[in-house]
């Protein structure tokens with residue numbers, strides 16, 4: 001069969017059974033769960049993989065799944081990735097009323113895509129043309145949130161890293177994967193339907209606790225130590241550093257206070273902050289980290305408080321592989337006509353797909369399927385054909401390009417990828433970002 005005929009057969013099957021995939025996305029949408037808690041979501045995906053007759057492992061990094069489509073011929077493994085987790089956004093129209101979890105980043109559509117790609121590749125006669133394997137990976141916890149909760153999981157030994165793909169890499173779940181792709185929803189595009197290429201910021205996370213001394217806030221504040229004032233001074237010292245951030249480093253530092261005190265009648269003695277330090281390169285992030293740590297110590301010193309700073313590995317910078325991206329773009333051109341991809345520049349957000357891109361070629365295109373503010377109350381997907389089926393077709397067609405003809409193109413892209421890290425160096429590199437410090441002011 002000609003490659004163009006196999007692609008058309010896959011598109012037809014994805015159209016014919018598209019409702020099944022969209023149904024999965026919509027089921028996940030109304031069962032939102034943040035990272036490392038995606039039990040209902042994982043069971044929706046497990047049921048569907050079982051229904052499709054695809055063998056899979058589950059419970060990887062607590063909730064992750066990995067299904068395999070085998071061609072029976074030797075060759076590289078291409079992963080299609082869907083992220084299981086929601087965000088937490090109070091007031092979102094699809095928020096869980098108990099937990100405020102909501103799919104305000106539209107990861108539910110990725111799981112629909114994962115299923116649609118599987119359905120497309122299961123079209124009779126397709127796998128016979130391919131070599132190698134397709135891994136269908138549903139990975140937990142892309143959103144780096146609830147740091148205190150996840151750090152507790154870390155202390156209990158349930159996870160080591162606070163995002164799913166790092167945890168998958170550590171567990172060896174990507175050891176047999178050579179290339180990986182996923183498509184994320186996007187809200188900010190012109191007439192083009194896909195946003196492709198570009199780079200993303202790296203990130204390091206901090207969990208911070210200011211410890212003071214409680215005392216009656218009305219009658220005896222002079223014998224207390226106000227941890228909230230220490231934290232406020234530290235935050236202002238962080239803000240004072242902003243004028244030193246260089247444009248080319250794309251620094252983002254955005255702390256939140258997750259605990260501001262206990263009883264209003266007492267001097268606050270336990271104040272907690274979480275923050276990211278994001279930047280274009282690891283070096284830029286680490287140089288700003290030093291400033292942030294000094295600012296935190298300064299707040300503690302001024303108030304005679306103590307600050308505990310836990311620095312946690314975040315994510316590595318993301319880069320798209322150009323040859324891989326070109327294959328995908330040619331499929332978008334074929335599906336939608338030329339002029340439907342817009343090149344993306346540098347993204348100041350970050351993703352743990354960056355960790356994968358540090359060890360293997362990846363692509364992370366965006367599909368213009370969402371409206372509203374990303375991570376906001378009004379972030380919604382209206383067009384599920386475009387949001388689920390179109391990217392499933394472009395990814396499935398790219399799998400066909402990669403794995404047909406004895407998987408020639410997949411081998412070539414994997415072989416020529418200039419990975420920023422050796423796989424064997426990944427864990428030591430990322431672990432090197434972790435530290436703990438207690439500073440008594």
Ligand SMILES: [Zn+2]
Nearest residue numbers: 087105143375
């Ligand atoms: Zn997000």
Ligand SMILES: [Zn+2]
Nearest residue numbers: 105107142184
């Ligand atoms: Zn996202």
